[in-house]
Amino acid sequence: MKRAALLLAIVAAPALGQSNQAAAPMANVQLPDAAKERDAKALMETLRCVVCQGQSIADSDAEMAGDMRSLVRERIAKGETPDRVRDWLIERYGDYVSYDPPLSGATAPLWIAPVALLVIGALVAARSFKRRRR
Structure with missing residues (x-):
């Protein structure tokens, strides 16, 4: 019985990882400025999804990755440099979020x-x- 419950929990875990909330506002919307969008996408490729762990936030479908994509786009749209946005995310989530930790x-x-x-x-x-x- 315990094995069946454990197996059910393992199989059901991915389904519980997503909520029914709407995606973050800028998660799947490109910036109007093509240069800023290029900068944002390049940065997103170098940041690890803290939920998926094996994917960048650019590739992940996890809600958390969408939130992080939105944060990146919002900050770059406001004029922050990609390096400053990366530093802010590392301060917030730790070195693990970067594929190139210091x-x-x-x-x-x-x-x-x-x-x-x-x-x-x-x-x-x-x-x-x-x-x-x-």
């Missing part, structure tokens, strides 16, 4: 891990080649 104590493992794995792989490969030569 180097800090919390993000250091993300930056160091690929280099460490390459070094370990090279060492393992070098040892393997040495054994074969003998």
Whole structure:
């Protein structure tokens, strides 16, 4: 019985993730100024949806992503630079919202891990080649 309830909860979870509220005003509306819309779209591609986690806010259908798209468009329409909007969103949602988080104590493992794995792989490969030569 517990398994069935757990399975039902897992299957039903995506349906509960959306509400019946209308989308944010600027979520799916392009800005009249083509240059500002280009800036907004370029910025949206670099911001991670905090709900989907694997998609940018430009690609996500989640309500939260729509809200974030609307915020980006509203702020850029008011004349803010994309960098300032990104900084504001990072202040609000944390470094995780950016696909390119800054180097800090919390993000250091993300930056160091690929280099460490390459070094370990090279060492393992070098040892393997040495054994074969003998």
